[in-house]
Amino acid sequence: MAHSKLAEFGVKHIAKGIGRLTNEVLESGAGSYVTTTSGRRMLDFTCGIGVTNLGHCHPAVTKAVQHQATQLVHGQVNIAFHKPYLQLIESLLPMMPHKSLDTFFFWNSGSEAVEAAVKLARHATKKQNIIVMQGSYHGRTFATMNMTRSKTIYGEGFAPLMPGVFSVDFPYCAQCSIAKHSDFKYNYDNCCMDPVSKLELLLKRETSPSDTAAIFIEPVLGEGGYVPPPKAYLQKVREICDKNNILLVLDEVQSGFGRTGKYFATEHFDVRPDILVMAKGIANGFPLSGIVSRKELMDMQKTGSMGGTYGGNAISCAAGVAVAKAFQDEKVLENVNARGPELTGMLKECAKDPKTSKVIYDVRGLGLMLALECQPGQNYAARIQAKCLEKDMLILTTSIYDTIRFIPPLNISKEDMAKGIQIIKEAIDEVAGEGQRVY
Ligand SMILES: Cc1ncc(COP(=O)(O)O)c(C=O)c1O
Structure with a gap:
């Protein structure tokens, strides 16, 4: 043509x-x-x-992919282990923001990985409801469409979506009405903590802690406007989760893999996630996503309940290994x-x-x-x-x-x-x- x-x-x-x-x-x-x-x-x-x-077509990533294409393209995870999958875990472990994050599940897209986190959180806590942030973006599948609250366009006309999702304000200092009305006395370094009060109210009024499995947060709001939260806010959310047996899921699909100057954005806030969601930068363009969590949570899942045809594809994993090495080498x-x-x-x-x-x-x-x-x-x-x-x-x-x-x-x-x-x-x-x- x-x-x-x-x-x-x-x-x-x-x-x-x-x-x-x-x-x-x-x-x-x-x-x-x-x-x-x-x-x-x-x-x-x-x-x-x-x-x-x-960057596009990073030479070391391209070389790793070319080599892998001559070795094994598809080593389906429900059939056997394959080498790049295991090598990728070996490469990722030292990058993890907390040593408790030691057990992995790989998928293809960010949305699928978010859904894997929902499954893990519901199954591990035996609770159903999910809290997300206003302005969040978690994907476009039926579960994640209802977890995405950045724009109505993503869910408009597609209902019914996954039930059991509640939303609450993200600490967006530039648009926070309290900060605006106090001439920005409250800001990123001095949070008014109103979003914490709103979260506490949500847990009293709409979704009781005994029904709430997890709070999902992007540690830097992505599609919602590249908004970092105040550190004190995120630390308080961690405390609320601990107090109420709610899992904290950090969606680092966009903020992970060095984007914020640390491997994972959560390192800026010293907050430990129970589940970390990753994708995008992990394999520099090859479809790969995943979640990582504590072994004790992951091991509660029944054998056979997780998997999927392409999850953790061998070529994508080989690309991921090369990406992790490039971070060090370069x-x-x-x-x-x-x-x-x-x-x-x-x-x-x-x-x-x-x-x-x-x-x-x-x-x-x-x-x-x-x-x-x-x-x-x-x-x-x-x-x-x-x-x-x-x-x-x-x-x-x-x-x-x-x-x-x-x-x-x-x-x-x-x-x-x-x-x-x-x-x-x-x-x-x-x-x-x-x-x-x-x-
Ligand atoms: C934070 C976050 N989570 C999830 C997703 C969904 O990822 P995907 O488009 O690969 O399904 C995105 C995509 O932009 C994202 O930024």
């Missing part, structure tokens, strides 16, 4: 329910760049929504912690600059999980995104608030980060210069 016809063909034959940032057709990717079939080379600050975190976390402040530095300057300050409402994030929340009402985030695209750079918006999330590769070079910063700055300047629009 002629290159010029590919996009048209896609629009005609691909489900309309899939939204997309651009109708460009990607042909290849290398490091921080993707190239389209029309030869356009674009700087990628999306990483396929936090997946190709070590000092990836050090790079994350060096590059992150370069981007936030520019954004904070824009927030102070009278020429651009009217665009910016909040700059936040950890490591390279960074957000720019724009002033409401002017569609600034989508306009900045469109300008970046014109300048051959991919960035993503997110959340019901007017927010851009930046997800550059974790091993991005200083030069490519400088280039990205320059493009984003130009886009902000241009949008700020356009004047008010009526929407």
Whole structure:
């Protein structure tokens, strides 16, 4: 098919329910760049929504996958062990945020792994209800659709969804009415603790601790706007879980594998999860997800009750082993912690600059999980995104608030980060210069 016809063909034959940032057709990717079939080379600050975190076609990952494809492609988990599955566990164990997390179950997608965590939590506690956070994103399957509370679009028209899910406020300081009305005396470093009170009320009014199996939290809200919670808040939730025999499930599908400058975001908060959910960055683009928990909880499951055809695929596991090694060999976390402040530095300057300050409402994030929340009402985030695209750079918006999330590769070079910063700055300047629009 002629290159010029590919996009048209896609629009005609691909489900309309899939939204997309651009109708460009990607042909290849290398490091921080993707190239389209029309030869356009674009700087990628999306990483396929936090997946190709070590850049596109990372050479060591590609080599491991090529080798594995000559050894064993599919070693189904209900038939036997396979080597990359075991090697992956060996590689992941030292990365775990707590030594109690020692027993794994691998799946394919993030949603499936979240569902595996629901199954484990319900089965282990013999309780049914699940609490999730307002603004959360846990996936699009029938269970996870009802656990996702970032936008109505994900569940609208698909009911009935999984019952037994309750939601409560996430500590989103930039949008917290108490913080706003106290001139931001309360903030990330000084939580008003209202979300804790709301959680305690929920447990008194709607779902009693004796019916509540687990609280699911993204330790940095992802799709909901890249919002880190105050440390004191998360620690208090841990206490509430301990007091009430409720499991704390941390969904690190997006925040895990170095995105925040530590292997797992929970390390910033010194909070031990009972179940940790992972996916995305674990295999740099090969479909793989998983949960890890305490052996005593995992061993309560009846043999045969868990499994699935492709879960823990051998090629994906081999990719995961190579990813874990690359983190060590290439000092990836050090790079994350060096590059992150370069981007936030520019954004904070824009927030102070009278020429651009009217665009910016909040700059936040950890490591390279960074957000720019724009002033409401002017569609600034989508306009900045469109300008970046014109300048051959991919960035993503997110959340019901007017927010851009930046997800550059974790091993991005200083030069490519400088280039990205320059493009984003130009886009902000241009949008700020356009004047008010009526929407
Ligand atoms: C925190 C979180 N949990 C779960 C999911 C669902 O993962 P998947 O799209 O692989 O099903 C996502 C996807 O973006 C996510 O960000």
